[in-house]
Amino acid sequence: MTAPLLEVNNLTTVFGSGRGPIQALRREPAVSVRAVDDVSFTVARGELVALVGESGSGKTTTAQSLLQMIPVTGGEVLFKGQDVSKVSGRALRALRQHMQVIYQDPYESLDPRYTVRRTLEEPLLIHGIGGSRRERADIVTGALERVGLTPPDLFLDRYPHQMSGGQRQRVSIATALTLEPELLVADEPVSMLDVSVRAGILELLDDLRDSGLGILMITHDLSTAAKYADRIAVMYLGRIVEVGSARDVTRDPRHPYTQALLSVVPTPARAGLKRQVLTGETPNAAHIPSGCRFHPRCPQAEQTCQATDPVLGVVPRGAATHEAACLRLADLVPAAAGGDDTTPV
């Protein structure tokens, strides 16, 4: 097997190590926020990996760190075998051309004064792609066709305010595609869109995956991840707590956090079943609990969970690719492991 398109090893991002003048005057200790803590995963070509978690779980910071949009504290990010965190300047820009990102809010991510044509041409000019005006125009219309904005002539001279949310998100994706990326990072690509158009955008990402792109999708919506991702990594307080095939993670969840998250996803087919609501909100990454960071909210926590920090391990009686970080993994094996009966359907 060839090396994966993207390989993230022990990525760690710490913010604000040190203290500001006010904290210094008050003699408060320096605070640091471990937003991403020892995260490892891979994305292969033609694979869609979903990074799932609540606000503050570090999923967006993980994406920004691997794109070198914010400085990385530790670990390595290998894109096509090359460590992104070791390059800078022109070399980084060359690498980045092939790692594109689309954002959550197509109402804010597009320049309101730019026409679709200009929005799509800008990255080409920045990266010096497409020698002539003619060549650039071909790339632009090609990208619009690929995202389903057809005929392109109809959209080229439109401004963002003349388009719907779904169309704007398609423009964002087309803009990323002009540079022929190999990796696409999609940060909550549909959460701002109307329910009726979400599936269309997700199908588009699905098609791009089938055409060979590696896609990292960041989402808080497990049902979207279950439907469209090949693999799912569940994050909690900067750590991946469970990872595996989308089917294993959503039908046979082993980590108590994943189980709780799944239980609160509204599913009409099993309406009336008890939600396993965790009290409190995601704790602050500035104050990570001792031992297993999930123990204060965990319904299964034991004494040991307060002391020992669990690492990812293959789940018993499950798929070899299915891993979870829980000290009680061996005790929490479902009665018929690997079956569908853990999630009542």
Added chain:
Amino acid sequence: MSPVLEVEDLTISFRVDDGPSVDAVQGVSFAVNAGERLGLVGESGCGKSTTLFALMGLLPNTAVVGGNVMIDGRNVLREGPEALRAARWSDVAMVFQGAMNAFNPVKTIGWQITEAMEVKGTFTGKAALKRTGDLLELVGIPAERAARFPHEFSGGMRQRAALAMALANDPKVLLADEPTTALDVMVQAQILDLLERLTDELELALVLVTHDLPMVTETCRRAAIMYAGKIVEEGPTETLYRDPRHPYTRLLFEAMPEIGEDRTVASIPGAPPRMDRPIVGCSFAPRCPSAMDVCRADLPDTRDVGARHIAACHLNDPDRVVATQGSVT
């Protein structure tokens, strides 16, 4: 038992200078009993929030409102603005979309909840302060947090505080406009749990406005589906899911993936119609995969299609049911 909230043939149109008026709500009727939860579901612009604003008497002057709104037996719409003002917050209260961001940043949470009572004169002085603490406890916030400022609360806690404020004057009807959008899944579940508990314990009639049909299916026993200013289907949520009788309802369910269900997920093609132009026939016909000639010509009647289940679709016309059954699903 007579319903606490009864909306009958509500119409809302907005006058527009130099143009045709916009008929945002076109004859909406529904009723909610004490302790009952009704979901009002639809895409952006279908008129669901406008309906709630009319019940609160908070529409701008350009709005022309018709029909009847009975709150606890009083026809507040007929009796005029004074009756609406008297009912607002006392009989009917609302949690607005993004309410957690609507607190005054320079006043404590407690001050703002107390003010809601003193303005209405329902509770004053010490009694109001005591009740503020009780209300906060009711929504799961320790009473002593009343002295805190909004920025010291997380989003989920601010949403709880907004609920406490809405309940300040002991309303009988609670209107909630997208109360969980912008909140995380787990916090959303906490708020839904809270709404369920409050409606049960306080015998509140709840109208939950959202675009999230799966969420409504879990929270409410009944739902009304709105499209282009009209209710196109209403019934028990379980029935809407198992046996939808309007294609729009079915497509809304199909638009969202569901864990554990291997089925196709598809967006609904097209966009809702413009409301400033007359619509001939069924407003959903241009987007409907089952549309027939009659749909483009005649407005469908709203019919009983089951127990407490109504739908406005030509597929349910008695003389067509037999012929078109194959294309319903």
